[in-house]
Amino acid sequence: MPCSCFIIPNDVLTRLSQDKKLSAPQRKRMVDTVEISHELRELRTQATRLTRVAATRAGGLVTLAAAPAITVYDCRHTQTLPGTPVPRPKTSSDGSVKRAFNETARVAKFYQQIFNRNSIDDHGMTMMSSAHFGEKYNNAMWNGSQMVYGDGDGSIFVDFTRGSDVIGHELTHGVTQHSLQLAYSGDAGGLNESMSDCFGSMFRQWEKKQTVNKADWLIGRDIMGPAARKRGLTCLRDMANPAAKHCLAPQPTKYSQVTPGMDPHYSSGPPNLAFCTACVTLGGYSWAKIGQVWYHSLTGFGASPNMTMPAFAARTRQGARTLYPGDAAVFSAVDAGWKKVGL
């Protein structure tokens, strides 16, 4: 299966493109998004391969900057990447451009302050975003070297820069590409998607200063449009209740329900639930301890493209013991998380 790193899974767009309750132009937007997404996915696959080969050939990565530069481009509704540079995105009158800049800067700060990570590659890589990609394009993505945001059709989805968890999710695909280098199929694919949901959700909670009990654990809540809400769909995924009916793409909750060819947007359900359960069991802030265990497991051991979920679960159990030897509650919480999903 080729890599894909879009926030909206392909089958959801395909399903919506056949939905007779939507207007013909709305359905066409879904078809367009699927077709363009296919080509963008090829690009990402190649970029991931390049990262892998470059990492093995380089004598050691050179740090580019002490903190990453943040740049924003405007595609002006074309599909030409990166588009035209925006000179002062921080103060732009264009809401999408301004949000892309500010949220990316905050993701950089989140990774720096909470995990001591210098940008996506931990070597100060420039964090580049393109806004207004395509015409009412219904997706957002990490293409292997930059972020791309569509405006959404305004009906099912609104502007994708509105979701801080979406931004955190996609940028985390970059972090995974430069650390564990997980593949995008099988168990590794589900873990790859789950890492992005875990860190995307943690980022949103950190921005809002929410404890695990205050957090809603929803992914994509802020990008759901009026037509989706009218149908009772309040999010893409729910980490606390992956199979819930209010999700646009409900997921399995047990590891035993994960099948080999499953789209990673679905097989991420069990590891998402394990992470959420561990956080809620321990209490406090998600990023304080459980987030540290997950980050250590993601970035502390080099590349492992075909990692299985049981192997990742074992690594986090060990990580809880290594990082918090005097705090048995952390191990118990991590253990409870994985047991909940049958691991």
Ligand SMILES: [Zn+2]
């Ligand atoms: Zn993703």
